[in-house]
Amino acid sequence: MTIMEPRKHGDASDGTVGGRQTRFEGNLKVTGGATYALEYPLEGLAYAILVQSTIPAGRVISVDAEKALAAPGVLMVLTPDDDLGLLVASDWGGNRPENQPYYPLPRQVQYNGQSIAAVVAESREQAVEAARLICITYEKAPHVASFNDTAAGEGKVMDSLTSGWGDAEAALAAAPVQIEGEYSTPREYHVAMEPHGLTVKWDGDRITVWEPSQWSHGMARSYSEWFGIPYENVRLISPFIGGGFGSKGAALAHGAVAAFAARKLGRPVKLALTRPQNFTNYGGRAATRQRIKIGATEDGILQAIVHRGASETSTYADWPEQTGAATPILYKVENFSSQHRVVPVNAVTPGALRGPGKNPSAFGIESAMEELAYKLGIDPLELRLKNYADHDYQSGKPWSTRRLREALTEGAEAFGWSKRSHEPRSMRDGKTLIGWGIGCGTFPVLQAPSEAMIRILRNGRVEVVSGAIDMGQGTYTILAQTAAEVFGIPVDQVEVHLGDSRLPGSAIAGGSMLAGSILGAVHKAATAARDELIGLALNDEKSPLRDTGANTLTFSGGRIAAPRDQGPSLTLSELMAALGRDEIEILRNTLPEGATAQEQHQAWTSMAKVQGPTMGEYSMHSWCAHFAEVRVDEDFGTVRVSRIVSAFDCGRLYNPRLVESQWRGGIIMGIGQALLEEGLVDQRNGRTVNNNMGDYLVPTNADVPHIEVISVGIPDYGASALGGKGVGEVGIVGVAPAIANAVFHATGKRVRDLPITLEKLI
Template sequence: MSPLDISPQRGDAGDGIGGRPPRIDGLAKIRGEAAYAMDQPVEGLAHAVLVTATIAAGWVRGIDRTAAEAAPGVLLVLTPGNTPPLHAASTWTGEAPPTSEYRPLEPEIRHVGQQIALVVAESLEQATEAATLLRVDYEAAPFLADFTVPDAGEGQDLPPLTIERGDADTALASADIRISAEYGTPREYNVPIEPHGLTARWDGDALTLWEPSQWLDGMARNYAEWFGIGFEQVRLISPYIGGGFGSKALALPHGAIAAQAARMLGRPVKLVLTRPQTFTAFGGRAATRQLLELGADADGHLLAIRHRGWQETSRNGLWVEPLNAATALMYEVPHLSSRQRVVPVNTVTPSAKRAPGENPSAFALECAMDELAYALGQDPLALRLRNEPGRDPHSGKLWSSRRMREAYAAGADSFGWARRNPTPGAMRDGPLRLGWGMAAGTYPVRRSAGEAMVRILADGGVEVASSTSDMGTGAYTILAQTAASVFGLPLARVRVTLGDSTLPRAPVSGGSQMAGLMTGAVDKAARAAREELIGLALNDPRSPLRGVANTLAVAEGRLIAPRGEAPPLPIAELLTAIGRDRVEALRDTLAENGLKPEDRYRAFTTVSTMRAPTDGEYSMHSWCAHFVELAVDEALGSVRLRRIVTAFDAGLLYNPRLAESQIKGGIVMGIGQALLEGGIVDRRHARVLNNNLADYLLPTHADIPPIEVISVGEPDPHASALGGKGVGELGIVGLAAAIANAVFHATGKRVRDLPITLADLC
């Protein structure tokens, strides 16, 4: 039986794959029983406080530690002047470091908020007080606050993100209709509810870290290389994560210095970043700017797109936000010219935030498509349908599955799109102008190998173990469902252990790949354990079923002869009879991903073996269509969302309840992006002014309208072992554009820079 046979996609699959059980870890979280990394009790704990730079560029010429070191309870004060270097670690892609040394505290300052000192004391209060006693002598240097100022210039070309397909210039010149517009997104921050932090403890040369992590094996490798110890000497523990959205996938400088302090002191050290420090200790989404020119014939067929993109990065690191990610493949466009540049500024190096690349790319593209629809006098949905590509226009490969037409149809039907008056400002509800807008989104299917252990226990229950993490996406539940499907067990009989780097390996929980790769690994291990159990039942001389049949089935915790040759035998009774306390199988999916056993370490500790969406015969992506209704108060300029309908194709949903929750979570983040969020930079000092949860505005429950999500997907056997495609990052892609398009429909005002504020509409 193939993996795709285990359960059809329907809501009545019980506790197996395709069923809708609630999270198995939900009650523990609600009751406060779930112990997160920072909740773990560790004896002999010392507390650390990070001190950060107050200038944007220059050097620390000296730090007077005298008063701080004399303060009550202080154990250690680390500065650039008294901290030995660590070994440089290889990159997350597996490349060798450019230098041999790494200094988590360095004297050269490249951005406000860069860490420059660490104070460790017996209590958090003592460390906090002592940190204020440090006296820092700076030598300031010129800086560039952000890339919107004239001095930012054109930036540096990124050849890998240059696409020239056909002759866009000539095609644009001959187009019947052309639109040209520039779109911008500000810095956006991950702001997970659980701040970043860690507890580090050394036992000789063995390092244990309790740290929220989306990638335990990758981060463990980083620490091992920093401290020159073996990979197996690092244990990273992260049973739960209070949100990450990409920000907890890599080992960061504050982790290095906290672990270094623990080693120097010979006792455990706990460091938790303050909320303002979470805006500067690691990067969020880079600010972007995109110029899009679209040309079409009089019927609305796209002829050409000319795309120019700019994004900021830091002075000491390169982060690329691929701004043509959606532009290159969303529509049938024979002529495309896309170029992107990066502009180094004095900020922390940007990093991953939900759907990096696809998110800003879709914002610009989907707003531009709406503008083109109005220029043509066509319905925005009809224009998109007219330009649906039959295959990936960039790679030329067939889609593994693309149910965009079905998503458009289902979303439009549920939303009532046919009742839309196309004239901007024509739809009203008393003093309110109503806007109906729509947009499309996509996210690629990335694939990595996974590894899992499945144990059949003496009581007939099953245990699943892997180092993969659950950051709230439902990994505990869907992996339990995977095993439950194979053994025909209720979820109550399946125990899942995750979030410990000593367990079987797993790659990064990012790129919306975790569910697909880990359900495949667990399914493979569970089937292997089941086959071994059946073999023991048929062949062990002590088995009550020996010689009864030539095959057996396993269901409801029992071994069953296919034609009733013997009564069903509970697994627990078989194991007791043959003197076994467990049957277990460790399996990986290296071979399925074209890898060999010797690739195991690299596959799980770097992203160098991650397969791209077009690696293979097909182009593999998830898809969605958003429909938004909002109301704009003409007098106040306020925007209130009234309802959102999103139809999506993510293949088979392992648990529709959890997948729908993930789509809704992405939509909520998209609401924040469209209407609230944005880092405000004081250009006089290159400082983020709203580095707190009072001023960095996030959507609350009152901001969220009724949201309906509709799955139109079918199992995609090319995308994953069980037929699912990525869900976690899909929901945010295109949502901000749908809101911006609805604002235009309500007001006739085209807002091209996020977030959309009162000032834009008054």
């Protein structure tokens, strides 16, 4: 457990919900005071490293480990010949095949860079050296390197992602104006600063895992199921995470290998993935392509959208990167048809990366909308406002709140959009072409049950306790603000304990659902604890507040008193002392009353109880509009993003400082997606060529311009207990098309395949 000491900042209202409190754990992270999963100095550590396949498809015939086993310091070599005796764990939904063996080091090779052996030694250097001595013989099979290979075929249609209404083909054919384009995005990777890895230790049949995690409870469940031990016997600890962006939501094969080795050796084991291994041990964003056809009237009223998309998946699991995720909800259209396919290739199964689905989807539809605007000679802002969706045409439900119109108009105002001249190549500064473009974005509101414990201590401090995760978004901080507000105390009187699967159950820090979900639980528990304290203070004969005759108490400025200052006022610690209480502890969850232990376990360790955006009466989403300015060198085709203004509707903001940082972080990732990021695959062997941070380019400070962010949201109490909508992911959605649209405006060249590199412009 970790106790956070916030730095004092600004005035007291910063420490309440809606305040601009700085990050509780920020100081620790930047001063080296935060301990990460690979930094626990356990006694007797052994070091594991993975050996990966060098072919993209086939079978391991034999592994000759003789030399490796004889090398200095080597304790163990694991290969496909070893039956680790593990069982397959549940999937995200909490479903589990019965008694199916799990092979984290499989004989069947499905992709280049798949883990097939592991070496454990006294030191990491010895393990690395021994791994070099392992000799693997393969039987190769033909492979499909990417979904652009002819051998890849068309893939399979995902029925669950097929949607439509009206008669899209007929309306398209009848529309006086039509545009059509194919848009594609490459493989993209999380490249979080902190690589994956873990430290793991057994005590009898109990296991402790220090591992960066977006979901302590969900990952603990996988360990318990792999090893056939009770859930209670697993403790997954993850108080600090150096970025996850979707990659740290699930326990992975390397975790199983390290845990197995630790048990077998009777020693704690540390396993760190190398940076290249971080490109193949789990999947990034799948490569996508989509064809969009839009039919419209001469004056720009949409008549039909026909969308056909595809994304890469692996040969052993289906992961759809839904290219049609944003298409149906951004605009008003009476005739719509969308279909998505997955195409198996020899690569690791892709995964969630900030804004999954919505992100590539927005690249398609938002590029296409501007293509239509130029074809019609209409201002792209005007075209969007003309086709504003007054309700969700897909679900037929009203929006809970949708301030996209305000985002567009207020963003345009702040950007100075009205000064734009419409024609491409019409704005320049000497040899520099200037272009402006818009991209809208959206992300659904997901809601999950959560649990939290509040402890009021005799020393007047309040503890907030939850197994929830802070990977940098600000969970520690907003939980403290919520409790501080309920008890009317300064925020530095609150301690927050997070990141431990032994602590109360929580939603995943994923799908931008944690803040709204966990604050509901914290607020409920804190209010209940306050009510209990009020009850004691008014009724206990030892209480100085008993004789006030009041029927409630106020909590403010760190003091508790009867309303209208009747009688004394006490601090929390004075009241606790007067009552003779050491502690008041309250646990609350947001499940329906009477949920069984089994249902609770299911709620914290699976996605079974997560509510989608249209499961209730309304359709609930966050929204944004990005305005980008680019400057393109006319001779060299180099693109600089020189300015971004983005306006967001994320409902109520629990902490605007942190929200602005989330939005900016997403926008910066969007700049990378637009101009730099691209996982390159060697067609001959299916290998990711640029599997390191030197060659897989992400934006540096020099690539990032001034970014102005604006909130246009209003509280949405349908979306969450405290009125906020999701913040963490929507920021990246729509940035890449805004930049692509700006590049078109600057140069007259439409780049439909990301990233926009200079050779595509000259």
